[in-house]
Amino acid sequence: xxxxxxxxxxxxxxxxxxxxxxxxxxxxxxxxxxxxxxxxxxxxxxxxxxxxxxxxxxxxxxxxxxxxxxxxxxxxxxxxxxxxxxxxxxxxxxxxxxxxxxxxxxxxxxxxxxxxxxxxxxxxxxxxxxxxxxxxxxxxxxxxxxxxxxxxxxxxxxxxxxxxxxxxxxxxxxxxxxxxxxxxxxxxxxxxxxxxxxxxxxxxxxxxxxxxxxxxxxxxxxxxxxxxxxxxxxxxxxxxxxxxxxxxxxxxxxxxxx
Amino acid sequence: xxxxxxxxxxxxxxxxxxxxxxxxxxxxxxxxxxxxxxxxxxxxxxxxxxxxxxxxxxxxxxxxxx
Numbered sequence: 001x002x003x004x005x006x007x008x009x010x011x012x013x014x015x016x017x018x019x020x021x022x023x024x025x026x027x028x029x030x031x032x033x034x035x036x037x038x039x040x041x042x043x044x045x046x047x048x049x050x051x052x053x054x055x056x057x058x059x060x061x062x063x064x065x066x067x068x069x070x071x072x073x074x075x076x077x078x079x080x081x082x083x084x085x086x087x088x089x090x091x092x093x094x095x096x097x098x099x100x101x102x103x104x105x106x107x108x109x110x111x112x113x114x115x116x117x118x119x120x121x122x123x124x125x126x127x128x129x130x131x132x133x134x135x136x137x138x139x140x141x142x143x144x145x146x147x148x149x150x151x152x153x154x155x156x157x158x159x160x161x162x163x164x165x166x167x168x169x170x171x172x173x174x175x176x177x178x179x180x181x182x183x184x185x186x187x188x189x190x191x192x193x194x195x196x197x198x199x200x201x202x203x204x205x206x207x208x209x210x211x212x213x214x215x216x217x218x219x220x221x222x223x224x225x226x227x228x229x230x231x232x233x234x235x236x237x238x239x240x241x242x243x244x245x246x247x248x249x250x251x252x253x254x255x256x257x258x
Numbered sequence: 259x260x261x262x263x264x265x266x267x268x269x270x271x272x273x274x275x276x277x278x279x280x281x282x283x284x285x286x287x288x289x290x291x292x293x294x295x296x297x298x299x300x301x302x303x304x305x306x307x308x309x310x311x312x313x314x315x316x317x318x319x320x321x322x323x324x
Contacts, residue, residue, distance in 0.1 A: 018323065018324025019322035019323060019324070020321075020322045020323045020324045021322070021324070022322060025322060028322075041323055041324055042320040042321065042322065042323050043320065043321050043322065043323025043324075044291075044318050044319070044320060044321075045318060045319070045320075045321045046264040046265070046316065046317065046318055047264065047283075047285055047290060047317045047318065047319050049263075049264075049283055049284075052284060055286070055289045055319065055320075056319075056320055056321050056322055057289070057320050066320075068320065069323050069324070071323055071324075084298060085291055085293060085298055085318060086291075086320075088291050088298045088300070089290075089291040089318075089319070089320065090301075091320070156324065157324075183324075203324070205324035206324065
């Protein structure tokens with residue numbers, strides 16, 4: 001059994017699901033079933049008394065591990081505050097740190113993210129920092145006690161794929177905690193590619209949520225992540241510059257092979 | 259009595275505990291987390307804290323997010 005030990009838990013599904021942007025939360029049970037995800041992210045917001053809605057967690061399988069995010073935080077202090085509130089809500093000690101000041105590309109602030117990671121890891125949280133894929137910053141996150149690092153493939157919600165591939169490859173090579181590719185993955189093939197490269201998991205939200213058929217897309221992502229992981233474990237062959245025949249070149253048609 | 263709930267001034271008739279306020283607002287206690295005058299309050303204390311003039315409350319819960 002290929003188990004991912006992470007944040008004090010053991011999981012077998014390497015697809016993490018973000019739950020934002022679905023046209024209705026009622027799609028979530030089908031999406032979770034079809035994809036087989038065991039980890040889902042959620043956000044914390046003020047209750048809207050004027051617009052009462054069914055509580056979103058009622059749609060989430062109780063077996064799922066909840067990973068609240070700190071979206072909305074612009075500083076480490078704000079992220080820490082959100083994380084503490086989320087833990088007080090009684091949904092475990094996992095937290096995805098998201099500190100974003102840039103409204104156009106929603107790129108994370110690695111420095112503030114690191115500060116929040118240091119504080120929260122000391123408080124016993126399993127900390128999953130969402131970050132730009134920078135090796136030095138990733139080492140510091142690891143040293144600060146992060147449970148994993150979550151480098152972005154491309155900007156949040158852009159469906160642009162693994163634009164930061166080379167930098168993620170370096171993180172996978174150099175960082176000895178799980179690398180979870182988060183943000184930007186738009187197609188199952190891109191999720192498979194991240195897994196083939198040796199990512200421990202991928203987190204997908206928009207690509208599933210905005211698909212015409214989110215449940216079918218969730219299933220496709222689940223299959224792609226399993227395929228990519230299996231390929232990684234199988235050990236892909238070397239890439240070569242020139243052709244190398246796949247059929248034996250026995251020369252029965254002429255004496256000398258030309 | 260005026261208190262601030264989620265950034266808006268609200269007029270309350272009587273002195274309510276945090277738990278009673280949730281009931282009035284139609285929120286199930288298991289679905290919310292409360293920050294009272296800046297402090298996160300354990301569910302166990304929701305009956306003990308009674309609102310007073312100018313209190314500030316944040317009543318939060320989980321929503322979909324990536």
